[in-house]
Amino acid sequence: MAFDAQDEVSDEALLVLYGNGDEAAARALTLRMTPRALGFAMRMLGDMAEAEDVAQEAMLRLWRVAPEWRQGEAKVTTWLFRVVANLCTDRLRKARGVALDSVPEPEDDAPGAEARLLAASRARALDEALLTLPERQRQAVVLRHIEGLANPEIAEVLEISVEAVESLTARGKRALAAVLAERREELGYTDG
Amino acid sequence: MADLYEQERELEDFFQAARDTAPVPSAALLARVLADASAQQPAPVAAPRRGIWRRLSGAVGGWPALAGLATATLAGVWIGYAAPGAVGDLAISVWPGGGVAYDVVDLIPSMDGYLTEDGA
Numbered sequence: 001m002a003f004d005a006q007d008e009v010s011d012e013a014l015l016v017l018y019g020n021g022d023e024a025a026a027r028a029l030t031l032r033m034t035p036r037a038l039g040f041a042m043r044m045l046g047d048m049a050e051a052e053d054v055a056q057e058a059m060l061r062l063w064r065v066a067p068e069w070r071q072g073e074a075k076v077t078t079w080l081f082r083v084v085a086n087l088c089t090d091r092l093r094k095a096r097g098v099a100l101d102s103v104p105e106p107e108d109d110a111p112g113a114e115a116r117l118l119a120a121s122r123a124r125a126l127d128e129a130l131l132t133l134p135e136r137q138r139q140a141v142v143l144r145h146i147e148g149l150a151n152p153e154i155a156e157v158l159e160i161s162v163e164a165v166e167s168l169t170a171r172g173k174r175a176l177a178a179v180l181a182e183r184r185e186e187l188g189y190t191d192g
Numbered sequence: 193m194a195d196l197y198e199q200e201r202e203l204e205d206f207f208q209a210a211r212d213t214a215p216v217p218s219a220a221l222l223a224r225v226l227a228d229a230s231a232q233q234p235a236p237v238a239a240p241r242r243g244i245w246r247r248l249s250g251a252v253g254g255w256p257a258l259a260g261l262a263t264a265t266l267a268g269v270w271i272g273y274a275a276p277g278a279v280g281d282l283a284i285s286v287w288p289g290g291g292v293a294y295d296v297v298d299l300i301p302s303m304d305g306y307l308t309e310d311g312a
Contacts, residue, residue, distance in 0.1 A: 018229070021236030026229040034217045034225050042215045052221050059225045063232035122209040129206075145207040146214075177199045180206065189202060 011076035012069070019066035026063075029076075034059060036077060036147065037084050043142040044088040046131045054091065058083045074156075081147070081157045085139055092135060118188050125187055129179040137172035144169050 009017075009025075011032065017025035037058045041051035061083050062076070130138050139158060143149045144165075151169075155162045180187070217225075 019234060021234055023230075023233070026233060027226065030222060030225045030229060034222060035214065038217050038221070039214045043210070048215065051215070052218070055217065056221065056224050056228065060228045060232070063229050066232075067234055119209040120213055122206050123213040126206040126210050145203075146210050148211075173200075173203055176206075177203055180203070181199075184202075 012071045015062070015066050015069050015076055016071055018063070019069060029062075030059070033062065033076065033080055037080055040081055040084050040142060040147055041088055043127065043130055043146060044085070044135075044138060045091060046127060050091060054084060054087045057087055075153070077149075078153055078156050081143060081149070082159070085157060089135065122187050125180060125183055126176070129176050132179055133172050133175055137168050137175065140165055140168035141172035141176065145173075 009028070011029070014025045014029050014032075018029060034055055037055040038051055041054040041058075042048060045051050045054065058080055062080060065079075130142065133141065136158070140154055143154045143157060144151065149157070151162050151165045154165045158165065160168075
């Protein structure tokens, strides 16, 4: 695709190009950033339709901030994750209680399906377990272990200290392990 | 009960499964995001259209050079019309009596004798 040529260009440079009216930069940023925003929102909200709304709104804010964006001031991903985190917080406050059933059940009959089903079951179990965590722990764990951000960047996203991030992820993981331990056999683990 | 290391390893299995099944944005969502991008995008910073005069002035060095050219042209036209009188006056001013007949000055009067034949 034509966007491949943009792979070497940094997110920040693409955003400045977009601000200067470059249409290819708009497409490249859309393909690069929307999945990140959607993934984080989905893990936070547990609802695809809500997550899509949040991703679109976060991207809209990115487009609006582009003309004033200065290279070197911040990373686009850090900025975007912060906006997604805040939008998700707003939605969670408005609608306490999240629909766990909205995570789709895996359906797969193709060869090799068993392994894929197991992985899908584990991902689903994790999603459900994540939704039982306090919001800040969930944000920290998702950003660290699923989105792959480093602790200093998570600290910037959540506007807390690195020590606080470490504490949140440690507590979050202990809580996750406790929830998932009850489903070990169902999820393909055997004791011993 | 799994020990701490085992617990960490198992959790990593879950995180890996989650990374492998990351939600993919639908085509409809991407289209909506792109539509927003187009609507919000500032117009490209286009170079202003340059007319023939602007390009000509650029070629000779801009307005200061054009002003010099215009001055030189006007001066040429003025000199062309006004020159005959002025040049005459100038000639008189630097050469007083330029308009009258010249006196012939005999620089070597003694030569006259040699120049005339038979002493005439």
